[in-house]
Amino acid sequence: MQVFLKEGIRVNIEPANENYVESYMEFIKDLASDDDSYVIVNYSGLLPDIDGVRERSKLWNKGNISMHFALLKDRVIGYCGQKIGPTYGNDLQPHISEIWYAVSRDFRGSGLIYPLIFESLKNTDVKYVQAYVDTRNVKSSKLMENIGFKNMGKIGENILDKRNNILRDDYYFRGKREEALKILKEKIDKRGLIINF
Numbered sequence: 124m125q126v127f128l129k130e131g132i133r134v135n136i137e138p139a140n141e142n143y144v145e146s147y148m149e150f151i152k153d154l155a156s157d158d159d160s161y162v163i164v165n166y167s168g169l170l171p172d173i174d175g176v177r178e179r180s181k182l183w184n185k186g187n188i189s190m191h192f193a194l195l196k197d198r199v200i201g202y203c204g205q206k207i208g209p210t211y212g213n214d215l216q217p218h219i220s221e222i223w224y225a226v227s228r229d230f231r232g233s234g235l236i237y238p239l240i241f242e243s244l245k246n247t248d249v250k251y252v253q254a255y256v257d258t259r260n261v262k263s264s265k266l267m268e269n270i271g272f273k274n275m276g277k278i279g280e281n282i283l284d285k286r287n288n289i290l291r292d293d294y295y296f297r298g299k300r301e302e303a304l305k306i307l308k309e310k311i312d313k314r315g316l317i318i319n320f
């Protein structure tokens with residue numbers, strides 16, 4: 124999918140593959156030192172090992188894991204991952220997936236996150252989609268509400284923030300994929316983004 128942001132900047136949203144592992148690592152490195160970010164590196168304090176990521180990248184978009192990148196030429200500026208059967212495996216939970224996502228600082232507020240999540244959700248046929256959001260992450264919570272996900276409640280002390288040795292609280296969000304897709308399309312139009320499939 125091609126996305127034209129308001130300034131006419133063209134971004135491609137594509138299934139991730141191992142050719143982008145280095146650029147993805149650069150992005151993860153930026154997120155690690157970003158005080159507004161709440162992704163795994165912000166809790167673990169450790170950058171993943173590049174060989175491990177290269178190995179994991181072989182599973183992207185195979186089996187129950189999907190991964191999409193937003194690319195500015197060859198630079199990864201956003202991702203949306205999705206795992207089907209997040210808790211009990213895809214045999215017992217073929218109808219539920221979990222998503223995780225991030226956009227590069229320079230592209231926050233541009234609306235890019237909407238086509239990114241849209242493209243990810245379009246590629247699975249689950250009924251429900253869930254996400255865990257740190258209670259301090261106001262933007263991400265707002266984003267989930269914006270796409271029709273319901274805040275199902277707070278899960279206290281759900282993740283260990285190793286950097287600060289504190290257990291952090293998450294909100295558990297869940298919504299219907301079909302409904303989210305409809306709302307995402309409306310959000311894309313409202314934000315004035317042009318998309319070509």
Ligand SMILES: CC(C)(COP(=O)(O)OP(=O)(O)OC[C@H]1O[C@@H](n2cnc3c(N)ncnc32)[C@H](O)[C@@H]1OP(=O)(O)O)[C@@H](O)C(=O)NCCC(=O)NCCS
Pocket residue numbers: 159160161162224225226227230231232233234235236255256257260261262263265266269
């Ligand atoms: C979470 C993330 C993907 C959201 O993307 P974004 O481009 O920043 O999102 P937007 O600017 O569209 O903001 C989302 C909503 O939050 C609102 N918002 C932004 N800042 C806000 C604030 N300080 N208080 C309340 N609402 C706020 C926006 O107005 C928008 O709602 P609207 O469309 O109704 O206006 C992005 O901030 C990011 O990558 N963060 C770092 C990684 C991360 O934390 N990922 C999520 C892990 S769960």
